[in-house]
Amino acid sequence: MQENYLAKWLNNELTETELSEFKKSDTYASYQRIAEASTHLEAPEFDIEGSLMAIKNQQILNEPKVVRLHPFKKFLRVAAAVVILITGSYFYLNSLEDTVVTQYAESKEVLLPDNSQITLNAASEISYDSKNWNKKRSIKLNGEAFFKVAKGKRFTVATEDGIVAVLGTQFNVANRKGFFEVTCFEGLVSVTFNGIETKLPAGNSFIAINGTIMENTVADTEPSWMNNESTFKSIPLKYVLLEFERQHNITVETKNINTDQLFTGTFSNTDTELAVQSISVPFRIKFKFEGNKVLFYAENTP
Template sequence: MLNNMEENYLAKWLNNELSEEEVAKFKATKEYTSYKKIVDATNSMEAPTFDMAKAKRDLYKRKEANETKVLTLNPYKKYLRIAAVIAVIVGISYFYNAPTNEIVNTQYAERAAVILPDDSEVQLNADSQISYQKKNWKENRNIDLKGEAFFKVAKGERFTVSTDMGMVTVLGTQFNVENREGIFEVSCYEGLVSVLYNQKETKLSAGQSLVVINGQLKTSELANGHQPSWLQDESTFKSIPLKFVLDEFQRQFNMEVETKDLDLEQLFSGSFSNTDKNLALQSISAPSGLKYKIEGEKVLFYAETP
């Protein structure tokens, strides 16, 4: 740090205002040598040329730029505020107007009836789910289905049932769709149904059925009737692997099913009651030569030994 005397001597020395006596005193300080080196070095430097006209032009440019920024800053902030308000309004509008799915579920041993916005009717079998968008329903009649449901469709725009295995399309008719693990079945009871499976379209008229089991597709004629048998509290099967029959029993009665030493791929044709458990067990076991044992809410099916 410089003391007051050294600061005064330095300032005067740089301006050549020191007397001889003062110069002698200043040279006697230990900082003098350092200052002398700095001064000598700066004296050897050439000052850059200064273009006054260019400096003025640059000054005006900077001034104009600053003025432009000042003039546009407030409108920009204003636009930001407007954009923020619009974003909030759009967000609120989307929240209240965005299509939302209506979802209906059934559990084991449970069914449900649904009336759609166009008065189309849906009957859900046990362990099933449908979802659809209520908003603009008449222009976009599409239902996502998991499980099994019977549809009685009102006349109107195209009506579509989408599943993870295939898609069913109609204009107005009555049909049943089952979409379970390993099985996809569509039965037409009135009108005409278009089924899209594996990029291939199959058209079913009233009284026809399409079934896909483990990837194998076949069509067949329906038994007499205007509705699927499960709506009359009976599950009916025609050459269906036993595995799917036992799965359906489990859904209808909410009982855990176990098997022992059974060929679950053997085909079953027949039906069982959905309301009488004991009768259902007899209807399944007798044609297949099976035995069963009930333990609480569990039933074990096993092969009859010779």
């Protein structure tokens, strides 16, 4: 009975009659003191959010390390890499140029996609883009070459010293260190040198030696080297000797000779003995062979 009264008393649910009867019991005084003391008790502060975060962190630490793979995302990454590889390969392969090189004492003939023809002289190199040839007919030249250009769009030959442009004609371009020569054998050739354009009709040559421009005329229908000869007109001897080296694949040395003196003449590209005589006789100089080397020297050299 008193247990029921205690529960109702704690919840403040006793009637006046029940409360009067409960107060007469022996245990009421004890309950009253406990109730009064409990009103002064305070519960400690409890950080709910902090406790939840600690529990979550502990769960993460205790969980096994599992990497969740997403097959579709992985497929997309692989596909993207393949696309980049294929695209890069396409542009790389399409940017490659055809290159033709000749060694000393060697010449080569090249047929271009439009049936234009190039004959490459010794120790020379050309490069061009055959894949896009119909869009841009352009050749890069280092050395010497003779061109027979089929009629069509603008045809250009780019060298270190200048640019030659034609539509359809026959011409020769020589670009060596310090030496630049363009000879027109048919039609009309445009030569741009140091930003200045020169129109070159058939039978004329444009020559620049160490930046100095010279003019010349020719009567031949093709360059002499196409017939196994090298012909010069008032050209410094040092350039003649360099061409001799290229045509005969032999080293040249000089002693007590002025290699700036001008040479006019022709030497053979196939007969080495005859060639050295053709070079030495006009200057009254001597020569002697030493293995794969020839020494040109003055007659009074000790």
